[in-house]
Amino acid sequence: MTRITETFAALQSHGEAALIPYITAGDPDLEVTFRLVHELARQGADLIELGVPFSDPMADGPTHQRAAERALRRGTSLARVLDLVQNLRRTLSVPLILFTYYNPIFRYGGERFARDARQAGVDGVLCVDLPPEEANELKQETDRHDLDLIFLLAPTSSLSRVRTVLTRARGFVYYVAVTGVTGARATLPPDLGEMVRRIRAISPVPVGVGFGISSPEQAAQVASIADAVIVGSALSQIIETYSGQPDLIERVGAFVSGLKLAIRRERNLPGADPSPPE
Amino acid sequence: MIGREARKQIRQRERRLPDYLIACVGGGSNAMGLFTAFLADSEVRMIGVEAGGLGEGKNAASIAGGHVGVLHGSKSYVLQDETGQIRDTHSLAPGLDYPGVGPELSYLHDQRRVEYVTVSDHQAVEGMKLLAETEGIIPALESAHAVAYAALLVPRLRSDQVVLINLSGRGDKDLQGVARFLGELH
Numbered sequence: 510m511t512r513i514t515e516t517f518a519a520l521q522s523h524g525e526a527a528l529i530p531y532i533t534a535g536d537p538d539l540e541v542t543f544r545l546v547h548e549l550a551r552q553g554a555d556l557i558e559l560g561v562p563f564s565d566p567m568a569d570g571p572t573h574q575r576a577a578e579r580a581l582r583r584g585t586s587l588a589r590v591l592d593l594v595q596n597l598r599r600t601l602s603v604p605l606i607l608f609t610y611y612n613p614i615f616r617y618g619g620e621r622f623a624r625d626a627r628q629a630g631v632d633g634v635l636c637v638d639l640p641p642e643e644a645n646e647l648k649q650e651t652d653r654h655d656l657d658l659i660f661l662l663a664p665t666s667s668l669s670r671v672r673t674v675l676t677r678a679r680g681f682v683y684y685v686a687v688t689g690v691t692g693a694r695a696t697l698p699p700d701l702g703e704m705v706r707r708i709r710a711i712s713p714v715p716v717g718v719g720f721g722i723s724s725p726e727q728a729a730q731v732a733s734i735a736d737a738v739i740v741g742s743a744l745s746q747i748i749e750t751y752s753g754q755p756d757l758i759e760r761v762g763a764f765v766s767g768l769k770l771a772i773r774r775e776r777n778l779p780g781a782d783p784s785p786p787e
Numbered sequence: 788m789i790g791r792e793a794r795k796q797i798r799q800r801e802r803r804l805p806d807y808l809i810a811c812v813g814g815g816s817n818a819m820g821l822f823t824a825f826l827a828d829s830e831v832r833m834i835g836v837e838a839g840g841l842g843e844g845k846n847a848a849s850i851a852g853g854h855v856g857v858l859h860g861s862k863s864y865v866l867q868d869e870t871g872q873i874r875d876t877h878s879l880a881p882g883l884d885y886p887g888v889g890p891e892l893s894y895l896h897d898q899r900r901v902e903y904v905t906v907s908d909h910q911a912v913e914g915m916k917l918l919a920e921t922e923g924i925i926p927a928l929e930s931a932h933a934v935a936y937a938a939l940l941v942p943r944l945r946s947d948q949v950v951l952i953n954l955s956g957r958g959d960k961d962l963q964g965v966a967r968f969l970g971e972l973h
Contacts, residue, residue, distance in 0.1 A: 563871075563872065563873075564872040564873040564874075565858065565859075565873045567859070581872060586870040586872075587870060587871070588870070611857045612856045612857050612858060612865070612867065612871040612872075612873070613870060613871035613872070614871070615856060615857050615871065616854070616856060616867065616869070616870065616871030617870075617871065638857075638859075638860065639857075
């Protein structure tokens with residue numbers, strides 16, 4: 510059982526939805542990313558997605574595009590992100606998922622990547638432009654090294670496609686809440702609950718929902734229907750705004766703890782409300 | 788379609804197949820349109836002309852300078868750095884200004900069925916001028932890459948050899964860009 514599966518099992522045993530924040534590694538630089546990841550974990554992140562920046566991020570909206578550009582300008586590469594994970598793993602137990610595009614992995618070499626990623630302490634890999642039909646080469650390697658290769662489903666996925674993807678799913682399946690690219694949306698689609706319910710009914714793995722979720726209210730709404738809530742662009746936005754300022758880490762932490770609180774409150778869990786002041 | 792038409796017309800006019808096909812290659816739709824109709828004719832040599840732009844680091848020649856990669860859903864030659872990041876490209880011809888090339892053309896390169904060459908921005912503009920002055924046709928800057936290479940190749944051929952150049956667009960759209968380019972040179 511991988512760390513991702515264990516984490517979901519532990520949360521599900523008391524009815525809690527996972528919070529999965531996403532940040533782009535290397536934005537504004539890898540040292541700050543190191544501190545941010547620890548802060549995310551401290552403030553309630555159950556799993557963490559680390560974006561490996563790519564020059565042509567076709568699934569990302571402007572917020573993540575800018576984050577990737579900043580990270581690439583600082584020389585962030587897949588190899589350096591693996592080094593970062595190795596450093597983080599000395600003190601961090603939260604599952605880490607690399608969120609990236611296929612070309613950097615392909616160029617690095619699928620086998621070498623799976624081995625190095627596992628060794629560094631990566632738990633899952635999400636490769637947004639690698640559809641399951643084309644993923645056999647990489648999946649063979651990630652399976653061999655016990656990494657969860659995580660696939661995506663979209664509002665446009667037919668039921669037969671949902672079934673196909675689910676037969677290959679490991680770790681969890683990532684449901685893309687909206688059509689289009691990543692980025693905060695004012696409202697989530699009205700049929701989101703129904704779509705997620707249908708997938709969960711037949712899914713052997715937990716279902717996480719991401720894309721467009723930017724507020725504690727939306728996080729709570731998604732927590733009421735899904736196994737995990739994934740929040741990315743809203744965090745990138747905070748990092749962009751407070752980058753280089755002394756309260757950056759604190760601001761990010763406060764946002765994440767707000768999300769966690771909203772998710773726990775939605776499920777009526779203990780610890781949802783802060784203790785009253787003495 | 789353009790390949791089937793070209794094949795039919797050249798056989799009507801010359802009573803045989805051409806010795807050379809020359810087409811520009813960006814993403815490769817122009818070239819594949821022509822080449823597909825002649826792939827089985829081993830006597831027909833095919834030349835794909837990539838955008839050499841302004842030279843090293845400022846071009847869009849994916850086969851000449853790229854490595855195998857996966858971009859926009861296909862595995863082909865891609866202009867990229869050693870960490871898999873896609874490189875910035877340049878060509879005066881917007882239709883060639885792309886960091887990848889179609890997978891069929893990549894395969895035909897590996898099979899050595901298609902030979903690839905590069906032509907610079909400057910040579911392409913000369914190709915455009917040549918066709919305008921001699922035939923009264925203003926070719927698109929993309930196709931002008933093929934014309935420019937033909938102008939280099941033809942003097943080395945016998946007079947009975949037949950060369951087919953793919954002109955896939957008009958150059959009216961490029962005139963301002965060409966004027967600016969020539970202005971910068973002077």
